[in-house]
Amino acid sequence: MKNNINFTVIENGTLIPITTRHGSYPNLMYLLKEELQLESFGECGGVGRCATCVVKTSGITGNSALKERNEPATLSKLGFEEANIRLSCQIYITTDLNDVEISILEV
Incomplete structure (x- = not known):
């Protein structure tokens, strides 16, 4: 369907x-x-504090690529500084996720 959002998760x-x-x-x-x-x-x-939902993204665009709220500080505490390492609780389900690859990381 035209309104579907399709992406791949690697677990x-x-x-x-x-x-x-x-x-x-x-x-x-x-x-x-x-x-x-x-x-x-x-x-x-989903408040961005526990870091039990860390993912690595590839191909994410738009506003979904921006880190806001608690996310940068939480990731920094774990030593993650890369732009493509994210808390999945801080990524909304939008068309920014179309054709993105998301790897679930063990933390």
Whole structure:
């Protein structure tokens, strides 16, 4: 469908195609947690403090590429300074995710 958002998630070396719609979840963390049944993922509920939802993105654009709120400080505490390392709870489900590759990192 025209309004679908399609991207690929890599978890433990497995490529998982995801199709969703704008606003279908509050953020990427909730989508990943529900769709992939991830345990111990997103423990703080999406406020950007626990860093249990760290992902590596490839190809993300637009406003979704910007780090805001608690995200830079939380990632810095763990030694992540790269622009493509993100907290999935801080990424909204928008067309910015079309054709993006998202790798779930173990922290």
